[in-house]
Amino acid sequence: GESVGLHLPTLSVQEGDNSIINCAYSNSASDYFIWYKQESGKGPQFIIDIRSNMDKRQGQRVTVLLNKTVKHLSLQIAATQPGDSAVYFCAEMGRNAGNMLTFGGGTRLMVKP
């Protein structure tokens, strides 16, 4: 079936640097793409979402870019902090799939002080 996947399983960055986490998706019919952060022992926490008719959306220290031509999604975190250390998942949602979330495999972000 169609799924969402990630290129890099682990990303290590220096505190204060910018981080970029990438994700590839295969379902062109998805309405929304969402990034989640999951810390150890916790459930996924919503970071930011982007609708399929947009190509960029900014939040606080985070930016999501959507390239529908190559079916690629990225999450940029500015001035990465130790508290950003976690596993990041991209997920897609399609209305024709009952608004269920389809998650990728995750990228672990490690921030070095």
Add this chain to the structure above:
Amino acid sequence: DAGVTQSPTHLIKTRGQQVTLRCSPISGHKSVSWYQQVLGQGPQFIFQYYEKEERGRGNFPDRFSARQFPNYSSELNVNALLLGDSALYLCASRLDSPLGYTFGSGTRLTVV
């Protein structure tokens, strides 16, 4: 304001046994979804309920069942447990909009 609460937090069961996991959504949230997260992987959709009706089912065997109560809380039941059912089971609730899922911290199920 309480978030999504799940119980128990941890559980150990033997192969062949049955287990019931519980979820209380955020107050006012009418939709509850269940996800299974195997270690090292992303969550996988199991069920979605809205107003006590099943609105979606993922690719899981009939050993998995769920229900939603009038107060919108939900239970996930798994029969004839297999070792491969060991995972973190996540519950998520949302109000009405397609987005806005809030996840609980999950129940860690270990089948031995």
